[in-house]
Amino acid sequence: MKSHYRTQAPAVAEALAGRKAWGYQVFAALAALAAFAALPVLAASTVSPDDLSPGDLIRGESFPAVYYYGEDGLRYVFPNDKTYSTWYEDFSAVLWLSDGDLATIQIGGNVTYKPGVKMLKIQSDPTVYALSAGGILRAIESEEVASELYGENWNEQIDDIPDGFFGNYEIGEDVEFSSQYDVDVEEQDALSINDDRDLHPFVEIEISADGYSQPTITVNVGIAIRWVNEDEDTHSATEWDRVWGSGTLQTGEHFTKYFNEAGTWHYYSKDDDRNVFEGAIIVE
Numbered sequence: 434m435k436s437h438y439r440t441q442a443p444a445v446a447e448a449l450a451g452r453k454a455w456g457y458q459v460f461a462a463l464a465a466l467a468a469f470a471a472l473p474v475l476a477a478s479t480v481s482p483d484d485l486s487p488g489d490l491i492r493g494e495s496f497p498a499v500y501y502y503g504e505d506g507l508r509y510v511f512p513n514d515k516t517y518s519t520w521y522e523d524f525s526a527v528l529w530l531s532d533g534d535l536a537t538i539q540i541g542g543n544v545t546y547k548p549g550v551k552m553l554k555i556q557s558d559p560t561v562y563a564l565s566a567g568g569i570l571r572a573i574e575s576e577e578v579a580s581e582l583y584g585e586n587w588n589e590q591i592d593d594i595p596d597g598f599f600g601n602y603e604i605g606e607d608v609e610f611s612s613q614y615d616v617d618v619e620e621q622d623a624l625s626i627n628d629d630r631d632l633h634p635f636v637e638i639e640i641s642a643d644g645y646s647q648p649t650i651t652v653n654v655g656i657a658i659r660w661v662n663e664d665e666d667t668h669s670a671t672e673w674d675r676v677w678g679s680g681t682l683q684t685g686e687h688f689t690k691y692f693n694e695a696g697t698w699h700y701y702s703k704d705d706d707r708n709v710f711e712g713a714i715i716v717e
Contacts, residue, residue, distance in 0.1 A: 479529045482537060487634075488625060490527045493535040499527055500540075504632040505657035506689050507541030512598050519547035520626065539689050541657075543601045548629065549620030552583065552591045555599045561591060563614050566622060566629050569605035571614065581611035635659045635689060640668045640682070640702070644709045651715040654695055658714060661687040668702045668710065678703070692716045 485491065487504040499517060500508035511517040530538075545568035546553060553570065554561045561579065562570035573579050579587040594602075608614045623629045635657040639646040641664050652658070660670040662682040670688055671678035679688030681704075692698075695716050702710035 479531050479534070482530065482534050485528070487627060487632075490521070490524075491530055491535065491538075492527055493530055493532045495532050499524070500535075500538075501544055501626045502538070503541055503630070504627045504634050505541065505691060506538070506635040506659055507657060507691065508535075508538045509541050509544045509626065509630070511544045512601070515592055516544055516546055519550040520544070537686065541691060542630075543598070544626055545601050545629070546592070547620065548623045549616045549618075552579065552587070553594050553602075554591060555594050555596050557596050563608050563616075563619075564602075565605060565614075565619060567631065568602045568629075570602045571605045572607045574607055574609045578608060578611050582608075582614060582616055631655065633657075637661060638670075638712070639663045640670070640710075642666070645670075645712045648712040649715070650713075651717060652692065654716055655691075655693060656716075657689050657691045659687050659689040661685075668705060670700050670712070671703045673699045673701065 479494070485502050487502060489502040490499060491502050491508065492499050499511050501511070502508055511520075546564055548564045548566050551564070552561050552573065553564055561573050563573055563582065565571055573582070576587075583590045606613075626632075633656055636647075636650065636652055637659045638650070638661070640660055640662045645660075650658070660679060660682070662668050662684055665684055667681050667683055669679045669681055670690075677690060678700075682688060692714065697716070698714045700712050700714070701707050
């Protein structure tokens with residue numbers, strides 16, 4: 434079994450000795466609260482979710498976690514300041530929402546490091562990885578390859594990922610030769626988090642007194658559906674077996690669901706006539 438750059442353990446162990454995980458013991462759970470000391474304590478003003486555009490940086494009033502507002506209408510949390518700093522230089526562009534408004538935007542996942550900026554490892558394993566788009570970790574085979582990619586001070590370009598965050602990433606092909614990974618190209622191709630995660634605009638289904646605007650709809654894998662209640666009465670979008678559901682939607686409220694696997698999902702409005710309020714999402 435190849436060592437995946439574990440052969441350099443003494444050198445890397447020394448370089449990494451004394452490194453500490455991010456000060457907060459947060460998990461890679463979607464509700465992770467990232468602590469950003471540089472953020473102001475109070476907001477000058479807050480914005481409405483209706484004013485947001487894909488790519489905006491947002492946070493609530495009570496907690497310092499910062500999120501990326503995706504093309505799919507979901508918010509993606511930065512697990513810590515190290516992850517954030519690979520994408521942005523400062524926090525000047527962060528928009529504040531009321532806690533209530535922030536809660537109406539569902540969490541889509543965690544943001545991963547920007548490709549090419551750093552090499553990564555987890556604290557419990559000496560394997561060192563290069564990072565490609567989509568959070569793909571690629572084990573670097575030797576110190577020589579690391580040096581060719583990141584220069585003679587390559588060991589200063591390694592960040593530890595707390596073990597709890599490892600689930601945000603996927604394992605890809607090893608980097609056996611420096612020709613298999615171009616640091617500059619990886620970074621330049623990651624124009625935004627939308628591009629890195631391959632996010633797409635959500636498809637909107639309006640709910641009215643007449644039912645769902647698109648009762649049966651076919652979409653590709655990786656598309657999010659947003660149900661918006663435009664009626665004066667309350668309604669919902671609830672999967673038949675209640676695997677997922679919006680809960681009760683008041684007038685103007687919405688629910689977004691990301692579909693990442695093929696299949697057919699039937700849904701209805703739990704407090705309404707199923708002959709009127711019934712729909713299906715076909716994911717191909």
